[in-house]
Amino acid sequence: MADPAPQSLKRTPLYDLHVALGAKIVPFSGYEMPVQYPKGIMAEHVQTRTKAGLFDVSHMGQVTLSGGDAVAALETLVPADIRALQASRQRYTQFTNDKGGILDDLMVTNRSVDLLLVVNAGCKDADIAHLRDRIGKRCRLEVHAERALLALQGPMAAEVLGRFAPACKTMPFMSGLAADVVGVPCYLTRSGYTGEDGYEISMAGDKAMLVAKRLLDEAEVEPIGLGARDSLRLEAGLCLYGHDIDETTTPAEAGLLWSIQKRRREEGGFPGADVVKRQIAEGPARKRVGILPEGRAPAREHTEITDATGKPAGAITSGGFGPTLGAPIAMGYVTTAQAAAGTPLQLVVRGTPRPAKVAPMPFVPQRYYRG
């Protein structure tokens, strides 16, 4: 995606805090965002894996759907079983197109009074237009552009946030809770994008500075930028929209069938259901897999993948260095014949084939709260 001219970039309510903390600011999805703070990506990554990290994800879109038909309406756009989503529970899903490709991936929380959707920054304008166009007459759609979103992630996240909102300590993974944090009404979900236990915290934008500063005052918490957010999610095996999934990849190819519940697989009723159902029955021609390069050279996005004999097998969609593993890691699509864990591959890095193998994901164990 081309970055727009600097004068058109937006800022989150925490921009001044990022600058005061010494962040290196970069353009990302139309926003000026912190890519790293002075301690650097490696230290921020380790901080999140061992203690707690605070992320500003206010660039993401927060949208609510309400009205009697909202659940059925949303089900016409996503393959998840929204009807079976109980009060205060959250689910991961995708907006699909008529070919089963992915327009965006998102989180949906049943807040009883409404459905809260959190969508990617780079897709939010298109998502909102899609929602208005397809289901805008069936339910009330509200875009909460004034709200901020923080993520507090890491093994000490529950202990830290529990000092302010004790009820958060026992809320289930993938659930939501309305709670005050330092006197600010917030909506918490126990979820995130790092593979660690943690929360996303939604609040009015003009209160975000107060909440963020108070959380950063806790000894276990450091600010974390987009650089470590990317290395953390890659180690956790999580997809980045526009890279690992896009309009040309289906949930079956992307290994996201766990997010399509039984009733929806049988009934369909979402865009591209015929394609996805066929791929479930017959198996997709290619699959997203984890890849461990041998040696220390990272293989970046778009790196060509071949089988052990040099025949083209696919391409890397995310690749870098996994600080927890101390080694390069990647994910990409390969032909199904090459997709089994342990399959030897070659990665053509700067013209030179280098050995690698298919690896199970996540690369580091997920440590979500299981009660």
Add this chain to the structure above:
Amino acid sequence: MAERKYTKEHEWIMVDGDVATVGITDYAQGQLGDVVYVELPAAGKQVTQMGQAAVVESVKAASEVYAPLTGEVVEANGALADNPALVNSDPAGAGWFFKIKLSNKGELSGLMDEAAYKTFVDGL
């Protein structure tokens, strides 16, 4: 101690006789962030001024390192294979990249001295 010269691409060069040692500056390593891999040219490789000579990779991205001068690579810093973080911790010393036997010492006159490089960086 030999005088250090600099390029606008943030490399430093230290010349001893007709051999130049090349590395990246403290400013460059700070911009890159944590270095996780360095791909160095093999001894014997001919490099051309401003031609690609090495690759340095941070957690986030890969960046090319250009040869500041024309010549033949006579040695690469093998210590970077096991410990690429030397580029961050000691960019002007143990984190050096490679040595070139110069074929045109006249190219040196086009490089910046330390004061000029400092002015250049301050203006960025």
